[in-house]
Amino acid sequence: MHDDAARPGSGDGDRAREVLRAPAFALFWSATTIRAFGGSIAGVAFQILIVTSLAASPFEIGVLSALSVVPYLFLGVVVGALMDRWRRQRTLIFTSIGRAVVLGAVPVLLLVDALDFWSLAIVILMLGVLTLFADSAAQPFLPHIVPRSSLVMANARLGQSETVAGTAGPALGGALLNLLGAPFLFAFDAAINAVSAVLQSRIRVDEAPPLPRASGRHIGHDIVEGMRYTYRHRTLRPLALSVHIWFLANSIVATVFAVFVLRELNLEPWAFGLALACGGVGGFLGALFAPALGRRLGAGRAILLGRLLVILPWVALAVAPVSAASGLALLLPLISVAQFVYGLSMGIEDANDIGYRQAAAPDAIQGRMNSTIRTMNRVIFFFGALLAGVLATVLGYPLTLGVAAVIFAVAAAVVGLSPLRRARHEDAADLES
Known part of the structure; x- marks a missing residue:
């Protein structure tokens, strides 16, 4: 399947089959879906922490919101160029581990009463950078595990699960927040990202190493x-x-x-x-x-x-x-x-x-x-x-x-x-x- 996916035109005459039956995509979809649910659930905790626990001013709320976008503004094209030089599967695994570590630090900061505006800003900025790397790796990685004729269906399946996560996740997050508290939600999201890393590591795919950069060329x-x-x-x-x-x-x-x-x-x-x-x-x-x-x-x-x-x-x-x-x-x-x-x-x-x-x-x-x-x-x-x-x-x-x-x-x-x-x-x- 991976060889077929790598060759443009292979399998194009066939009607796109259900991609969730392909083991590689099923693992990729599962990792993406549970991470989307975890992110939606934890997003509720982030909003409540910012508005209530930290009592952030409108200016501080604006700064925290902007920090999630800042990495794209300053690093977007750089990271995209790196993704044509790096192994994308490896990047997805490392970013999931990184998010698990960063999210796992939040309940620790909450329990020791050390979470303030600046520490939360660092957390949000780090998550933004990790998400940038993950997003930049995921889109070019998908054609390696799905035949070209099935790319639309694969993106549709990902869109469906992300829509459900975005709709149901906040409601579930609000309920869990009332029952168990913010530290549990962040610990839960950290665990989800760890599971996502395991699922991504099990995807069997052959990524060809990039061609060597010509003499005198650089990332620019x-x-x-x-x-x-x-x-x-x-x-x-x-x-x-x-x-x-x-x-x-x-x-x-x-x-x-x-x-x-x-x-x-x-x-x-x-x-x-x-x-x-x-x-x-x-x-x-x-x-x-x-x-x-x-x-x-x-x-x-x-x-x-x-x-x-x-x-x-x-x-x-x-x-x-x-x-x-x-x-x-x-x-x-x-x-x-x-x-x-x-x-x-x-x-x-x-x-x-x-x-x-x-x-x-x-x-x-x-x-x-x-x-x-x-x-x-x-x-x-x-x-x-x-x-x-x-x-x-x-x-x-x-x-x-x-x-x-x-x-x-x-x-x-x-x-x-x-x-x-x-x-x-x-x-x-x-x-x-």
């Missing part, structure tokens, strides 16, 4: 080569640009949506949570349908479908004549349906987007291509969140959501008016950059 040359490949490729260029524009719009809605719904529309917290759960259901169903849509429509049209769907909920919220006086009977269905369509769109496009990227790029440049797109997305999200605050202040929340919908439409137009629209997963590796 590798980074530039990755950027040139990404932004000169016939279909990866419009895909990357569309994703960047999508992230700008998403940074706006992610920043203002909760404030708009909870503060201006005065929706009850339980109703807000229910609406978010509908988004999780939509994401799960979108990932479930993504492989079939990718096969039937082609990668480009499946991505375009997701890009078009995401416009609808934000247009609806921008133009709907609702206010705090509208009442729960009107607000809850509107916001729940909007979240469902939002999640559905992401479920459809994510699996096809990532699967196409993994199939289109050679293994030797996978790490750099993915890190180039991922790092630029984080930069855009960072500044988009700042822009969202300005827009909400000047235009108000509904018009700001309308601006986001227009930006989402531009992201769809980039796909619809480019060669990416006609791209298919089975032809990805045959394209010339």
